[in-house]
Amino acid sequence: MAEDTGRIVRKIEELSEGQEINLMHLCGTHEDTISKYNLRSILPPNVKLLSGPGCPVCIIPDTDLQEVFHLLENRDVILTTFGDMARVPFEDRSLFYYRSKGKDVRIVYSVFDAVEIAKREDKDVVFFGIGFETTMPSIAVAIKDSPENFYVYSAHRFFIPAIEALVSEDMKIDGFINPGHVSTIVGVKAYERYRKYGIPMAIAGFEPQDVLLAVYMLVRAVKENDGGIFNEYTRAVKYEGNVKAQEVMNEVFYSRDGEWRGLGTIPETGVGIRNDFEEKDAEKVFEDVFENFAPKEDKRKKHCRCGEVLKGLITPKDCRLFMTACTPRNPIGPCMVSFEGTCNIWAKYSIS
Numbered sequence: 001m002a003e004d005t006g007r008i009v010r011k012i013e014e015l016s017e018g019q020e021i022n023l024m025h026l027c028g029t030h031e032d033t034i035s036k037y038n039l040r041s042i043l044p045p046n047v048k049l050l051s052g053p054g055c056p057v058c059i060i061p062d063t064d065l066q067e068v069f070h071l072l073e074n075r076d077v078i079l080t081t082f083g084d085m086a087r088v089p090f091e092d093r094s095l096f097y098y099r100s101k102g103k104d105v106r107i108v109y110s111v112f113d114a115v116e117i118a119k120r121e122d123k124d125v126v127f128f129g130i131g132f133e134t135t136m137p138s139i140a141v142a143i144k145d146s147p148e149n150f151y152v153y154s155a156h157r158f159f160i161p162a163i164e165a166l167v168s169e170d171m172k173i174d175g176f177i178n179p180g181h182v183s184t185i186v187g188v189k190a191y192e193r194y195r196k197y198g199i200p201m202a203i204a205g206f207e208p209q210d211v212l213l214a215v216y217m218l219v220r221a222v223k224e225n226d227g228g229i230f231n232e233y234t235r236a237v238k239y240e241g242n243v244k245a246q247e248v249m250n251e252v253f254y255s256r257d258g259e260w261r262g263l264g265t266i267p268e269t270g271v272g273i274r275n276d277f278e279e280k281d282a283e284k285v286f287e288d289v290f291e292n293f294a295p296k297e298d299k300r301k302k303h304c305r306c307g308e309v310l311k312g313l314i315t316p317k318d319c320r321l322f323m324t325a326c327t328p329r330n331p332i333g334p335c336m337v338s339f340e341g342t343c344n345i346w347a348k349y350s351i352s
């Protein structure tokens with residue numbers, strides 16, 4: 001393995017010949033692989049790996065978080081969500097804070113745990129749903145088959161159209177390492193729309209060699225001026241993707257504008273629940289509560305640079321709060337909260 005790795009790295013070195021090449025990955029797990037195996041240190045310094053908005057917790061804007069807080073403050077519901085999301089702070093609050101104040105906030109490992117809670121309890125159960133195309137099919141299944149007292153607040157985002165914002169911003173990205181898990185659902189074909197930009201993309205698996213092979217494919221493509229779509233992860237990703245998962249996702253959800261932390265509003269990326277399933281849509285069912293909601297700004301986050309971390313413009317250590325005021329035990333921004341967040345990953349592997 002070490003020999004193979006050395007060979008791939010030498011090839012990358014030869015092909016890039018000192019040319020500055022910026023590659024952005026779009027997946028928290030890729031950042032984990034890169035940091036854990038210290039891949040940046042074995043690549044030539046002219047080939048840079050930037051981390052992009054690949055973590056579903058990090059990109060959820062404060063507006064969604066505050067709406068859920070507002071619901072908890074105004075209705076006696078059981079709020080269910082994933083553990084990472086419950087730790088994201090807004091001012092001095094988080095969902096765990098509400099739990100400590102007696103609100104019924106429960107951590108689940110999958111949406112189906114939340115459905116089980118709804119089966120057992122008489123109260124209304126709201127699932128605070130986050131995630132990309134990877135998680136949305138299972139949430140769609142839960143929406144289609146769950147008891148009457150189960151609702152979803154949909155803070156999901158369609159990931160594929162969000163890449164548009166990254167390519168059209170003036171960020172000088174020479175290639176993208178595309179997320180493996182999202183790609184198993186959407187397939188290689190979902191990226192066809194990006195061929196027109198002439199920026200190569202390579203779908204990669206999660207082993208260190210997968211990432212290095214994707215880097216090799218991209219460096220070669222840059223060299224040959226080939227803006228193609230490459231699939232390094234053929235063992236899991238097919239051209240058409242998982243058609244059944246796509247069907248159920250599209251049956252239940254539709255796309256609308258979506259706000260992303262650090263990237264602003266991106267068309268087609270927000271995820272609404274279709275009218276056919278409106279009795280499951282927390283936004284509609286609790287419409288009267290959300291009517292009097294007004295978002296605020298979190299002054300504590302004034303110095304947090306998550307937005308720039310998510311765009312690959314800076315690394316965590318460029319943020320002056322990194323491992324000083326902001327640590328995994330006391331996170332200020334979502335990039336430090338989430339296990340897929342770049343700041344948290346850099347802290348975990350002590351990259352300073």
Ligand code: SF4
Nearest residue numbers: 027028054179181182
């Ligand atoms: S959901 Fe999957 S593809 Fe997306 S960031 Fe997490 S691991 Fe990567």
Ligand code: SF4
Nearest residue numbers: 305306319326333343
């Ligand atoms: S170190 Fe903390 S404050 Fe700085 S960008 Fe990361 S999450 Fe935000």
